[in-house]
Amino acid sequence: MTIEIGYDDGDIDTNRSSASPHLNDLIAARYSRRQTMRGGIGAMTTALFGFSLLAGCDDDGEDAPLAVSGGLALSATSGSPVTLSGTLPGGTTGTWVQTSGPAVTLTSNSNGIATFTAPTVAADTQLGFRLDAQAGDRTGSATTTVTVRPIALGFNAVPKSLADQLSVPAGYTATVLYRLGDPIANNVAAYANNGSDTNFAQRAGDHHDGMTYFGLADNGIPDYQTGNTRGLLVMNHENITQQYLHAGLPTPAPRPESEAIKEIEAHGVSVIEVRRGTTWSYVQGSSFNRRITPNTPMSFSGPVRGNALLRTRYSTDGTQGRGTINNCANGTMPWGTYLTNEENWAGYFRRNAGDAAVRTAAGRAKENTSLTRYGIPEGRTGNYGWTTVTPADSSSTIFSRWNATAQAGAPADGSGDFRHEPFQFGWVVEIDPFDPNSTPRKRTALGRMNHEGCEIGRTVAGVRPAFYMGDDAQNEYIYKFVSNTAWSDADAGGQGNRLALGDKYLDAGTLYVARFDANGNGTWLPIVFGQGPLTASNATYPFEDQADVLANVRIAGDLLGATRMDRPEWTAVNPQTGEMYCTLTNNSSRTPANTDAANPRAYTDPKLPQGDVVNADPPTNAQATRGNANGHIIRLREAGDRSDATTFTWDIYAFGSGADLNAQNINLSGLDATNDFSSPDGLWFGLRSNITGQATPVMWIETDDGAYTDVTNCMLLAAIPGTVGDGATRTVSNTLTTAANVTTTSQTATRIGKAPGASLKRFLVGPKECEITGIYSTPDGRSLFINVQHPGENGSPTAPSSNWPSQTPGARPRSATVVITKDDGGVVGL
Template sequence: MTDQQLSLATASYDDGDVDTNPTRNPHLADLVARRYSRRQLMGGMSAMTTAVFGGALLAGCDDDKQDVITVSDGVNVQTQGGRVVTLTATATDNASTTKFTQVSGPTVPVIASGNSITFTAPNVAQSTALVFEFTASGGSGSSSARSTVTVLPATLAFTAVAKNLNDVVTVPSDYQVTVLYRLGDPIAASVAAYANDGSDTNFAQRAGDHHDGMSFFGLAASGSAPDTTNNTRGVLVLNHENITQAYLHANGPSPSPRPEAEAIKEIEAHGVSVIEVTRASNTGAWSYVQGSALNRRITPNTPVQFNGPVRGNAALRTLYAADGTTGRGTINNCANGYMPWGTYLTNEENWAGYFRRTAGDAAVRTATGNAKQNVSLTRYGISEGRAGNYGWTTVTPSDATSTVFARWNATAGASAAADGTADFRNEPFQFGWVVEIDPYTQTSTPRKRTALGRMNHEGCMAGRVVAGVRPAFYMGDDAQNEYIYKFVSATPWVAADATPSDRLATGDKYLDTGTLYVARFEADGSGTWLPLTFGQNGLTAANASYAFADQADVLINARLAADVLGATRMDRPEWTAVNPVNGEMYCTLTNNSSRTPATTDAANPRAYTDPKLPQGDVVNADPPTSAQATRGNANGHVIRLRETGDTTEATGFTWDIYAFGSGADLDPTNINLSGLDASNDFSSPDGLWFGLPSNASGQVAPVLWIETDDGAYTDVTNCMLLAAMPGSVGDGGTRVVNNTLTTAANSTTTSTATTRIGAAPGSKLKRFLVGPKECEITGITSTPDGRSLFVNIQHPGENGGPANITSSWPANQAGAVTSPTRPRSATIVITKTDGGVVGL
């Protein structure tokens, strides 16, 4: 809906019959149903909003006293939080100056243009009046009038998108999608446009593949200085988690031994992009700036440095980094974190699969006094016999001194130095960390923050920062039956650090010293943060399962330490998000095919056979084939917790499950526990993000965005993005779940689990977007005003290849293509046609 303006200089009055206001306030036709004399038509004021359009009531003036300044009486209109409001006024021609002034209500920033002001209504807890006064002045005096804009609480004011299997991004009808930044797009002025036929090279200066976690950092109108309020210019930082190997090469990948050029391309297509993005105006089109001096790619080959307790540890020593203080790059970067001091955290997730470890390695480590490493490598999934993803170690480099391929072979050389400085046996210990990047300084070196522990890191989201209180950072370890963690800094927050001169030094201050905790969830809805501190609770050299040497050893082997402490095994903890109003932390538990009735607990209460809809097949294979049912917690859930005393320093919390993923037509008693319907059912929640407190989507009742990465429901719909307005921990009740699971042998096991479940989401959870074929929806951020939402579409058409293209997205987003086009992961921008806050 576009803004409309009523003019009282016309002969009749019409509100356009646009009735989007659910209240019973009078229509404009009622407001203006009065007699107006000729002299009352000398001036006027009109009010426009995207929800209600208000007319003006004019004060009179005397025809014989044309020097009297006259403006209108005020108007009363209503709108909702997040809607764009425009007030326009007129005065008699002899007024020399005019202005609007807000005289009451929560202060809102306005954009003035002539005799008009435009602002976005804030969110409110209850009906709230904003009063604006328009004043016109001249040599003989002045006149003024007031208008009242009554703001109602925001709602998810869009029609839910239907589930579908289309090959485009589908959003509500009053929204639009712009494709911004695609696989292969050049980020240096000298780099040619992407041919998208497998011939392209130099991915160190092109967009990588599998766009993932992402944050927007505002830029000043000119230069590279931060401006956290700018909505039309910024730096977008995003992860490139993985690759769709088949589409990167002309005819798909060559077999091993791999060609050097193909392997270089694949390695460089991983990592992180830092790019400048701009908008032509507050309502114009978004684009990225190809030749910006701020642009850069951080790939697995980019130099990095280690900080924190593990810096310089013997486990980090390699042929490349003999002193254990530096390394190369980052890989399999999934979720992210925006730091309060203006930096970006990228998180290394499924990094273990990239390493080769051949038979006999364990014996060599044992013989050289490193038998403990065998326990560690196995716990992190690097067992003997692994070939390593994509066969990079099979490349014979053209430069005999190069180690960019050999580094992925973690096999210990039998004749090499036992300290690891002559080979890459220790290279796996250089990965699994949180990595901090300064988006504003192109020459800065990324820092791996070892105090936050080593695992399959997903998100690392900061809790609310409060002056004088030590901040916390929440993390998930994305693998079946792994844990949820938080790191509490040793340093209390100082407000001045929100705008530091040296952002990475500020990261040193808050991220290099502190305590790493792991969560234990109790059946009664309480929980405990258990400290991973050397010398406490069995984390000692005397521990039977793994002899910890020191705090660095605990952090390198955070999983082993959490095992010892008895943390709660979760259903694949992925992204974390923190409600900016009440500080509650949400975490997606995507799914868990290994969850059984016997291993359910209060925080992970479901284990069932989930039939592929609508067939209802019974499992008869192990594991089930893609055409059959899935088992365990196939659809996942979203858990949330509230810290004791609402402080990030707490060591206790309460918890419940916000929502359970499920098809709408599954068993409402034991599977569809949240009562989902066709407008909001989902499976495998993954990405998670709250709207920003700088706009209505992050105020009072913040919007929670939920992205899916689904395997159990993709016969019904492509992956999706949902918007929610969740309540708070404890707003629901207790449920008993009766689990029934059919095994591969068609035998049935059952159990019961009592869990804590939030209030049914109902209409406060809606499907906002459905992606193209075979994609994952992941990565999300917005401008400070919430009027531009950035979303990543990962691996569309991932099941195809050059000879069998299964998706043509994003080439087809603007319309059908004449022939199949290779799909590309891409960043999109979603805006509302009326310019309001996205989702509201």
Template sequence: MTVSIANLAYDDGDIDTNVSANPHIDELIASRYSRRQTLRGGLSAMTAAVFGGMLLTGCDDDDDNGPDPVTVDAGSAVATSAGRLVTLTGTTVGGATGTGWSQVSGPSVTIANAATSTASFTAPGVTTATPLVFRFSATNSAGTASTADATVTVSPAVLGFTAVPKSLADVVAVPDGYAVTVLYRLGDPIASGVAAYANNGTDTNFAQRAGDHHDGMSYFGLSASASTPDPTNSSRGLLVMNHENISEQYLHVNGVTAGSARLESEAIKEIESHGVSVIEVSRTSASGTWSYNQSSALNRRVTPNTPVSFSGPVRGNAVLRTRYSTDGTAGRGTINNCANGTMPWHTYLTCEENWAGYFRRASGDAALRTAGGRGKENASLTRYGIREGNAGNYGWSTVVPADTTSTIYARWNASVIAGTVTDGTTDFSHEPFQLGWVVEIDPFDPASTPRKRTALGRMNHEGCEIGRTIAGVKPAFYMGDDAQNEYLYKFVSATPWSAADATATNRLAIGDKYLDAGTLYVAKMNADGSGQWLPLVFGQNGLTSSNATYAFADQADVLVNTRLAADILGATKMDRPEWTAVNPATGEMYVTLTNNSSRTAANVDAPNPRAYTDPKVDGRSAGNGNVNGHVIRLREAGDTSEATAFAWDIYAFGAGSDLSPTNINLSGLDATNDFSSPDGLWFGLNSNATGQGTPVMWIETDDGAYTDVTNCMLLAAIPGTVGDGGTRAVTSTLGGVTNTVTTRIGKAPGTTLRRFLVGPKQCEITGIHSTPDGRSLFVNIQHPGEGGNASAISSNWPANQTGTAAPTSRPRSATIVITRTDGGLVGL
């Protein structure tokens, strides 16, 4: 009831008597939203989850008559390690019209599905725990933005798989969570109209089929136009690989036909099965299966019969003149190609290794050379293992060809033909000097002529690995000479690196620029862990025309006879220097020393400190020498490729885990990582986390010593750095002699070295490369079942990789692709 009283000073509800400064509720609401948005914009509501974990959800029940700002939340902080997949899940309350993630700080990463509430990225490689901050944003219908930040702390990489046990089974074994695809096998056709491989010895035309003994290998991303490089393409590319040798017993119907002269039909098959393949490969989707394109216009075989040209200081030299190339500027093909090199200007280096064994040299040849004024060639041929009486590995020079004008078989007879011109232009007595080189191939131009880069020297080239390229600094190329007691080499280009050359269209011209002029060095290692690069330069350090051991005529003579020059300089004899690999983060160079049966207790030294007896459990005789090999590493002085001094230590020693930890198993290997005879070696690419921060190194084995216990294998490692261990006195006792040397050993690998793959029977694991994203790893399986023959097949791989194979299925060297079933980076 309302009572009306005149002149009343107070009326029920109608009079405002509150004169305080307290705000109205609508002011409170407006102020509250404004304050919340201000706080929210600066919020560090720490991160996401790893491997799909969800972030925390926020809520906001406030309401008014206008469009509400969206409430967002990014969850709580988490930690992960390099190479792991991280999922960022933002949550909203309110009417969000747009959401997205962006990076605020830390090493830059690529965010997948960034314009959604659920995004992801792969943690980058780092050397210490590193925070990465990401911002989640949402807008309402009025365009008002709300944000929240998430922090992911990334630690250095760790190996992310359980070690594969040793095995003698006839299959490729990989860790749980990984898949194997057989991609490219001996005999697979690489041109339209070439029939599928019958694999019974009747197949022909190996110039248009996959060769045998798949070895060193590189992947090159291919552009959408399918004619130029795209170094970011991980789903389509060119795979280039070496075919080192042959398992001749499986190439023919009943093995090799006996006789004093080889059948031409068999010899041509064997010759063409050597060399190099270039094939186009692709993956249909991120989770699809890899395959090769049989009809690609870029497919190519480079065989021992393919025309090649010479470049560099030895081009046109008298020792390169043959009946085929009377001016010494051209040659035919490449053979016994083992390891390789991948150039930043998108070419492929293939390296000629055990080429000397293919040549016949008749008794009395030395006298004919001397009589013809070529006596100095005898010292060279002997030093490279081409001695009188050699018949040639496969007897190709005995073929009587149907085409009497053909010289593709006669070239394998390196003997001087009596009564002919003595300068080598009427026979093939100079043919051995045409081999032993590094050969550059442009995989994107199938019509291009491969070039032999003579400035890099002539030897049993195992590989040629380029170091880090830094603008303005001359790049270095590291090479091993794969034979017992041979040397380690480095070539430093005369030209400083220019980043613009990585995208040049005339790729072989860029090879001319960096590979045809420079200084070739050989390594000398000292007992105190230091070392020097000794220049192999005519006129210096005894490399002169007056040298009593070998009289060098000029720099071309030094390069043709690299071994003789290195002998004179006093280089350090090593236990078969094989593959070289450069850590993309530190620039340190690693080299595998496979083994050395001629290493004795009397001649051990600091970089090759072991000589011992290695027992067998399968009845075979024990091995002697440095039976299991080791991996050594170098760090250039000043961390520059131009250095002439370095420090060294031994990263790891191969050994059975049951052998003496005092003098043999010096790296403390156990059942998860013991290995023997390291051969292939490669670091992950710096385009993904496997090659960043603390990169992953892959070690492949070519072993006969440990095959009583396990087939050959692939191991993954995250190595430390030169000098992270200490010195060790190692005592060798062999043949009644005892000797102790002090060496330098890196920190024990422990769990940072782990067995990733074991191959099928009697194989070698060799050749390795990956896609730029690190999610597909290509590996070669060489000569499975090499101990058998057509009538006693000792392996059925790869036919049995995914099921039971017919017992008559012959083994085939093949390339496999390894992927993770969850799509992650291989190894991490």
């Protein structure tokens, strides 16, 4: 007879002579095996393998602990799918429960299998899980761990390219969604693309630019969190490629009315409904669809409303206006509106010789100072010659309004001509995309300039929000507007009167201009009438009131001593840290003599295909680009992380450069073939509604390049940036040789962020002669919209230099919106 020796606490019957087991025998056997397995083998296997193995059976196989395995420890990246796969005996059920770490939602949780999405983390984080199993009254359990890493860019970098195509990484699909001329109303014919098309007030405009996707619920109300398959795309149409709009080359002055009205209407903004079925498409006859053009009625709000500077023959009281033009970057307000921003509007105006004398005689000599400072000197003829049109309707002023020449004998207040029409432009314009009958409002409290964009900072309940803006011209400034009204979370979502909420936050506050100091600190200088030099006694420009200051913020910035920047363009705010990033596209007038800490480079970027030698000095090609040819991206962090702070710290996130340029003084960010770029322009962070906007958000960078186009077409890059101060100080030695072989040198100390390395990758390269611009995603981050602007802009109707997007030889190119999705349905970029 075999005697089993197990745990003995003395309270048992040792009499084995009976044929039938005593109750105590059964209890002892069961208790003995559980204790042995839990205290011995189970502890050993947990230590060695990270899970508990419960096994054993009675002589009759009943009532033994279940053999359960939790599997080996796992690792995953934030946002990726994770499967917990345990092992259970046959006929056993088992479910997983989480025991530690950030909470996740377990799905398909049965038979030892469960899935979840790895949560957003900023550093490696361990999650604990336990698999509980049961069969009748038998139970068992096992544990495992999952280590979650921060998000990473999950694609192979797209190579540089000069091909006439749009390239995206393997595993992604790019689909053309909305092109120049596409009809947005049911009664408008398809676009012929041969110059015969008309009625651009009901067609897609040209030069697609800044863009926002606003989600819609099935019932048509705003849905910013889950509206992933139906929404409104709102986008700017910055400019036109004139030669492709007409049957032949544009008619020289005097311009025919039919051509000029087409060109005017091709500017402005589109609002279109889009839906996702098998693929994305736009809804041609949607009641939401709308074109806002330079002829659309507008109203003014804020401190400049009704001021004499806004009075024209069209609006004698200075409260109304017509249209918006040269709209570049955008802004998306948390209450559900779209900000479009008037950039290079000055070029559209004509100003004849003798105008200055008429204004001086009328007692308005300082208007000459203003017009010149904003780029409208005497002698300008105006873009596209619209003022040379003689309209069929002699009462029409839609062409003559672009002539800003003061008419002798007309009222000095501007109510009898269009001398003040230039003052009606250069503003931030707010649009309610959900109400096609609403009148857009020009928000004058945010100042008048070459507005590139207007991005709201992080909103924190009880703190006054900030709105960040760049003035896109060489040596202009970075601004922010701080509302007088503290943020209320109740205003997010945009279900009520959206433009009234815009009144609340955008019509009263303080406008500031930035000064960047060499020590890495900075100051926001208030642009307020009566403070410092902004007074009526100023000799350069005697300001009359705050309205006058806001209409002339460039002059105010000059007088306050703001830092002149290398073309400030798009602004973007990291949704996690609140840090503001601004693209400084380039500056051909930057020289070694006028570099500073925030704009520290002046050099020569050679054109290799034309026979240059890299870094030759002097360059072998007189067409080489000079100054800060490749641009950079600056960032700042507000004091106390408060949007209403008046001081900040700053550094330069990354310098644009070819990978082959001098690493000591030009390629300061150590870019390589996977991420070198030039002339950053568009800039945008992923949304907080998905993982690309959480913990360590993804930043997207778009380029509008003229310096590196001998090597590659323009591009889109993805980045996971660090934070202000994560790098070091550095001294840049600048040497610049002009076309006349005049060489100047300097040394400039600056502050550079940590080299991007693999956290910056090229995601997309566009077709020939295009700009990549405009970017937004669905709330879930699984569909990314971008714009391809002016492909083939240097061609002609008979010899287009690009055929994109049709790829049919001889086809005229068209600006277009593209939607990018991941073939596995995942979040784009990860």
